[in-house]
Amino acid sequence: MTTFRWDHTVHYVNDLEAVREAFGKYGLVAEPGGRHVGHGTKNALAYFGLNYVEFLTIDDAEQLKPDDPSELVFSDAANYLPDSEGFSRVALRVHDIDEAWQELRDKGLAVSPIAAGNRTTPQGQELRWRIFTISGTDGGLPYPFVIDWQVPDDVRLGQLAGSGLLGKHAQGEVTTSRAVIEVDDPAALAHRWAELFGLSPVSPTELGIGEQVLQFVPGPANAIVELVFGVAPGPGDDTPAGPGFDFRLGGARYRSES
Template sequence: MTNHKPDLQLDHTVHYVNDLEQPKALFQKHGITVFHGGSHKLWGTHNALAYFGLTYLEFISVESRDVAENPPEPNLIAQSALTYLPENEALTRIAIRTENLDATAESLRESGLDVSPIKEGKRTDSEGKLIEWRMLTIDGGFQGLLYPFFIEWKDAGPDRLAALQKKGLTTHPAGEIALQKAVFEAANPEESVDHWHDLFGIEKISPVELKLGGKKLLFQKGSAGTLIELHFHTDNPDLAGTVITLGSGRYVFTDG
């Protein structure tokens, strides 16, 4: 996948938390809308979400430990909640949105990665509407840096965005907020950038930066091996300069 793939987008980020009310309270205090998303009944988890256009934050918590430990349909992202929680409320990895998951899966398998079968995902939102998607995960990582996972939504992007806007879920009391940059800690940032560029076809813009659908992915030296920080642009002077820390994750808001 060495060619730049323009259809790839940063879909969402995953942060494991013990109590979904905690991120809701932390973010809403600063005028950022976080709402209960729904339950993953086959995985034993549930989530809370914060949308910035179609890109969103996903906070995942264990809803049923019995189901999570013995899921009828195992899922790496859901099961990882048991790895981190309760000790480490970790901001971990990104999901990349694609319009052709089958082609992505074939290409990744040809690269020799440990790729999961494509799984059907679904949850019921607070209004009882069924939300459906397809996804694949990649076990392991590169030099300790976790791989992203890939997702394809059943509904087209414009339709999903219109539905979210109609419900007011992309509107924040603090005003317009846009996700600009995701920061990862890697043992060797430059090698990680080259690896993700070659493997996934993400545009390389500097020795330590990639660009995914208009959003930057910055790799810095460190031992975490995960996503550690997200940067947002805001025009709200009260929000600019704010840093929200939750577990191992940081959410930075600037007017730059």
């Protein structure tokens, strides 16, 4: 059975530079990621180890492909922007995307064909991956999409460190703890996602996914509404833990907890 890990969270925004400035005010780093050539978007990335936030905006609307299910993550930017800046969906990381695709298809999900993805960094480096999306929603909540970076996690972490994309947060060592997701029926949604993605229940409304938690709470949004982080001293004696943070970008809340 496939092991799913929480890879990243998509946050649609109108202005990448404004995001970087807002993060900087709270001692957090979001770096330019690059353009998705041929897909119509560009991004900035805030890394917390391997888990990260992808701030995605429209680069060339004419390149968006709303009728292609494999392009859902890119084309959805036009459905959110400019009026609804906020979290979209999570990406789940696997190391055998063909097996994951077959498992989810067998469970009745409307999976897109597996597609090759690419992005050119500001330094001119081309990054490649394989990806598929899941059409529709679960009670109004968008399904995750699935990505395979085609290298082991330790190799990818080294690549990120070498590329300079791993942020040196002034807050210290910042790690993603959980996503808070508003849905109509938290217990029912948590039960379904535990079965679909092989996640471990922490409570009737919380699912463990690696070292992080997906927390379902009652509410009308049918969306991720908050990301929660831990803050600890960084490596070395000269990087104490920062004071923490709690702020909003559009409809998305970012906060730390002790």
